[in-house]
Amino acid sequence: MSLEKRPVTRFELLMDAGTGAQKAGDILLGAFVGMGQYVYVEPMIPAEISPPARSRPALSGVIIRLADFDVTNIGNDTDLILAAHEIVLDRRLDDNEFNTNAQILLDMGDQEANPESYEMVLKRCTKLGISVIPFDVDPESRVIVKELGGKGQNLYYLGMLAYIYNMDEEIVQKEITKTFGKKLKEDIMAKNLTLYHNGYRLAKEKVFFRVEVQSHKRPVEQILIDGNTSMSMGLIDAGIKLFSGYPITPASSIMHTLAKNFPAYGGVVHQAEDEIAAIGTAVGSYYAGMPAVTVTSGPGLSLKQEFIGFATVAEIPLILIDVQRSGPSTGMPTKTEQSDLMAALCGSHGDYTKVIISVSNVIDCFYAPHLARYLTEKLRVPVFILSDFQTANSYKVVTKFQLVQMKDNVDTIPDFVFERFHMKRLTATVEMVRTQQTLPGTEGGMRRITGLNTDENGKVNYFADNHQRSHAVRNEKIHHVRRALGAPEMFGADTNEVLIVGWGSTRGAIEEAIYLCKKNGVPASGMHFRIVYPLPLMLKEIFAKYKKVMTVEVAYGDMLKPSPLALLLRAETLVDIHPLIAEATGRPVRPRIIMKKIQEVLK
Amino acid sequence: MTTETVSQPAPVPITIKELNTDNPRWCAGCGDFGIIMGLKRFIVERQLAPAQTVNVSGIGCSGRAPNYFNTYGVHSIHGRPIPIALGVALARPDLNLFVHAGDGDTLSIGGNHLIHGINKNFKCVFLMYDNEVYALTKNQTSPTTRRDHPTNTQPQGTFLNPINPITVVLGLGASFVASTADWIPDHLTNTIKAAFDHPGFAFVHISQRCPHFDPNNFDHKNSNWFSFLKNANGIEPDRRLVGKAEVIEHDPSDLAQAFQLGADDRRYFGLFYQNKNKPRYDDILHNLVTKAVKKDPSKILDSFLI
Numbered sequence: 001m002s003l004e005k006r007p008v009t010r011f012e013l014l015m016d017a018g019t020g021a022q023k024a025g026d027i028l029l030g031a032f033v034g035m036g037q038y039v040y041v042e043p044m045i046p047a048e049i050s051p052p053a054r055s056r057p058a059l060s061g062v063i064i065r066l067a068d069f070d071v072t073n074i075g076n077d078t079d080l081i082l083a084a085h086e087i088v089l090d091r092r093l094d095d096n097e098f099n100t101n102a103q104i105l106l107d108m109g110d111q112e113a114n115p116e117s118y119e120m121v122l123k124r125c126t127k128l129g130i131s132v133i134p135f136d137v138d139p140e141s142r143v144i145v146k147e148l149g150g151k152g153q154n155l156y157y158l159g160m161l162a163y164i165y166n167m168d169e170e171i172v173q174k175e176i177t178k179t180f181g182k183k184l185k186e187d188i189m190a191k192n193l194t195l196y197h198n199g200y201r202l203a204k205e206k207v208f209f210r211v212e213v214q215s216h217k218r219p220v221e222q223i224l225i226d227g228n229t230s231m232s233m234g235l236i237d238a239g240i241k242l243f244s245g246y247p248i249t250p251a252s253s254i255m256h257t258l259a260k261n262f263p264a265y266g267g268v269v270h271q272a273e274d275e276i277a278a279i280g281t282a283v284g285s286y287y288a289g290m291p292a293v294t295v296t297s298g299p300g301l302s303l304k305q306e307f308i309g310f311a312t313v314a315e316i317p318l319i320l321i322d323v324q325r326s327g328p329s330t331g332m333p334t335k336t337e338q339s340d341l342m343a344a345l346c347g348s349h350g351d352y353t354k355v356i357i358s359v360s361n362v363i364d365c366f367y368a369p370h371l372a373r374y375l376t377e378k379l380r381v382p383v384f385i386l387s388d389f390q391t392a393n394s395y396k397v398v399t400k401f402q403l404v405q406m407k408d409n410v411d412t413i414p415d416f417v418f419e420r421f422h423m424k425r426l427t428a429t430v431e432m433v434r435t436q437q438t439l440p441g442t443e444g445g446m447r448r449i450t451g452l453n454t455d456e457n458g459k460v461n462y463f464a465d466n467h468q469r470s471h472a473v474r475n476e477k478i479h480h481v482r483r484a485l486g487a488p489e490m491f492g493a494d495t496n497e498v499l500i501v502g503w504g505s506t507r508g509a510i511e512e513a514i515y516l517c518k519k520n521g522v523p524a525s526g527m528h529f530r531i532v533y534p535l536p537l538m539l540k541e542i543f544a545k546y547k548k549v550m551t552v553e554v555a556y557g558d559m560l561k562p563s564p565l566a567l568l569l570r571a572e573t574l575v576d577i578h579p580l581i582a583e584a585t586g587r588p589v590r591p592r593i594i595m596k597k598i599q600e601v602l603k
Numbered sequence: 604m605t606t607e608t609v610s611q612p613a614p615v616p617i618t619i620k621e622l623n624t625d626n627p628r629w630c631a632g633c634g635d636f637g638i639i640m641g642l643k644r645f646i647v648e649r650q651l652a653p654a655q656t657v658n659v660s661g662i663g664c665s666g667r668a669p670n671y672f673n674t675y676g677v678h679s680i681h682g683r684p685i686p687i688a689l690g691v692a693l694a695r696p697d698l699n700l701f702v703h704a705g706d707g708d709t710l711s712i713g714g715n716h717l718i719h720g721i722n723k724n725f726k727c728v729f730l731m732y733d734n735e736v737y738a739l740t741k742n743q744t745s746p747t748t749r750r751d752h753p754t755n756t757q758p759q760g761t762f763l764n765p766i767n768p769i770t771v772v773l774g775l776g777a778s779f780v781a782s783t784a785d786w787i788p789d790h791l792t793n794t795i796k797a798a799f800d801h802p803g804f805a806f807v808h809i810s811q812r813c814p815h816f817d818p819n820n821f822d823h824k825n826s827n828w829f830s831f832l833k834n835a836n837g838i839e840p841d842r843r844l845v846g847k848a849e850v851i852e853h854d855p856s857d858l859a860q861a862f863q864l865g866a867d868d869r870r871y872f873g874l875f876y877q878n879k880n881k882p883r884y885d886d887i888l889h890n891l892v893t894k895a896v897k898k899d900p901s902k903i904l905d906s907f908l909i
Contacts, residue, residue, distance in 0.1 A: 446675055
């Protein structure tokens with residue numbers, strides 16, 4: 001037995017949908033973080049509930065990147081794959097995300113019934129130069145799985161992985177009982193635990209390597225949280241009192257989390273009849289003085305556009321969270337993408353004004369609602385928070401967030417929230433189209449708001465000068481933000497051959513890519529935007545210090561059609577910016593690929 | 604942003620004059636004048652504080668209504684006043700809430716919200732301004748335009764039978780369904796009164812004249828083509844028309860008869876149906892909050908600690 005020492009490693013468990021891969025991942029995760037390890041987790045979730053077993057669309061799995069230090073992204077390639085059968089493995093090999101020296105543990109249980117299919121996939125592995133360690137679930141365990149109606153295989157695999165990653169058999173068992181404890185009957189629980197121990201034993205007897213995972217004591221209070229849960233908690237801490245949404249993947253889990261937790265903190269969860277109604281009720285609530293949010297994903301953003309324009313003109317605060325997924329149209333609901341930038345920026349008709357905040361990790365997810373609330377109440381323009389499938393579903397270990405507990409006055413928001421988003425507090429007085437902005441119920445402040453153009457007294461007005469003034473006033477609100485923006489976050493030297501630029505969830509990959517570049521002598525630096533619109537005023541000066549400026553985006557673009565961020569940056573700076581990576585594959589960008597592409601550009 | 608603004612009742616008596624703003628930009632003879640006057644009379648009669656009153660509307664001629672009340676108001680977008688009104692109801696259940704919607708708002712672009720507003724049964728008075736035509740966009744067929752009536756979009760004559768608002772909302776399970784008309788002011792005000800006192804979503808259908816595009820639609824000078832519904836638990840027939848228009852007895856708890864009357868070719872004004880016991884979504888959500896065991900907001904992350 002060899003014990004390989006790896007400071008950072010990545011593995012994945014691949015199974016059929018509905019057989020518990022996510023659950024096994026959760027348990028492993030709990031055990032790893034209990035050992036003081038850092039993790040970054042990406043679930044692979046099919047868009048259907050129960051796609052046919054042993055089919056390519058059935059692939060459901062979990063990718064876990066494990067390190068002794070904070071990891072900011074899902075990384076590059078997988079070192080170990082445990083696959084329940086040959087088809088899910090074959091499907092995953094398509095993504096080309098494995099190390100050449102990766103090891104594959106393949107359950108041969110289905111081989112007898114599908115010899116040709118197994119042979120084909122094994123040949124593929126040989127051709128790719130990756131080694132396969134075939135194994136069979138022991139006969140006793142097979143009987144138990146049958147008794148459990150086909151369930152429990154995940155715990156067997158969990159046992160194998162627990163052994164391989166050098167985990168204490170008892171600690172993981174505790175994690176299992178913690179996870180299932182109350183839900184399973186005693187006898188069923190016992191059977192599941194037998195499967196777990198049998199898997200552990202099988203790996204001990206048949207697998208000839210282990211990966212050392214060390215236990216560390218955590219220096220500070222840390223939490224394990226995913227993006228959507230962090231956003232939900234952030235909404236509570238930011239003093240939002242109404243959630244208004246319509247079920248849509250991958251935004252729904254925010255509604256689920258708040259449905260359970262919000263009332264205890266004085267908040268209401270409203271499941272609307274459709275996406276338009278959802279934003280309408282958020283608008284109505286904020287109009288009446290109760291901070292509200294509407295949360296959606298791509299198709300829902302398309303549906304909400306008319307109300308976004310209305311909120312702009314009526315000067316009603318509005319926070320809209322868009323957890324992006326692969327588009328256009330229904331696209332790939334459970335895959336990540338960053339292609340809603342233009343829909344947020346230009347989706348509603350006419351010159352509506354807005355601020356677009358993006359999130360790059362679970363910490364941003366927590367504080368974006370605070371900043372959004374501050375900005376929307378100060379400016380009375382819609383504020384978007386753009387997240388995406390990857391950020392929403394990725395678990396991370398982070399230092400416990402400092403709470404803000406926002407009340408009525410948004411000015412009490414602490415400086416560190418602004419600093420996180422690279423902007424200053426707004427100090428100047430913000431002019432509104434209408435001088436009076438009273439809330440219903442305010443004595444003597446009666447007023448009517450409308451989507452029609454109005455003068456400063458709120459009276460409907462169709463005159464040329466007045467309409468031009470309304471535009472100018474609304475845009476000045478955004479200019480206040482523009483002027484308050486500092487330089488975005490930078491990685492690497494402040495003058496270089498190449499500058500790669502990204503926003504939102506690509507931050508971790510950009511940071512790590514620049515670290516790799518530095519290590520390998522590749523002359524590249526990185527830039528990342530948390531606030532994507534408006535953009536800071538000094539961008540052109542920063543770009544001038546680099547010979548080439550290129551974007552990294554999980555969105556489509558090519559040489560004739562710039563990807564969304566490239567298009568925006570070109571328009572705003574007149575710098576000849578092209579995408580370095582503009583891929584809408586549904587997969588997150590990888591640091592090593594970024595470096596490779598930079599090297600190609602520099603050739 | 605303050606969520607609990609408490610305001611005092613108006614110190615001086617509210618009069619119609621104080622409720623007026625600008626002169627409405629409606630055509631002479633438009634039924635909308637009668638409707639907003641009916642609501643103003645009710646506000647005066649009840650002395651509802653203007654600061655505590657919110658009118659929410661959609662788009663079209665009727666959409667302009669909130670602009671002509673010196674109360675709070677939202678002139679929103681086409682078909683969407685119900686979602687906005689629900690937001691107001693959830694944020695400020697203490698406010699008096701009136702929704703103004705045209706036939707297009709109600710039964711065409713906003714149809715889905717009508718279904719769910721009725722099902723949610725949140726507290727508001729819903730006034731359907733039904734002039735049976737799209738007027739502000741200049742004479743197009745609406746969901747309630749009578750068959751064969753020519754419009755700019757169906758000049759050969761409107762192709763389909765109109766949607767019947769009364770049977771539709773009865774079918775949706777509305778807890779309050781009443782019908783009135785813009786030219787019978789006493790009945791209109793009494794109907795709004797009954798609707799305001801109803802604990803839930805009160806649907807009021809208002810036949811509304813459009814003298815510009817369809818001057819012959821409602822023969823408001825004659826009363827032989829409609830009947831009033833009368834009952835101890837209903838709405839009084841219009842005083843001026845007693846003896847002129849037919850009056851029939853109808854018990855508003857009789858849903859089957861309400862359907863029959865609603866489906867009839869003859870028009871009936873009065874209370875078709877009322878059920879004061881239907882659950883209210885706004886109450887349910889507010890109770891969830893008030894009855895929830897409060898948690899310490901300084902500990903929201905504790906369950907995620909490693």
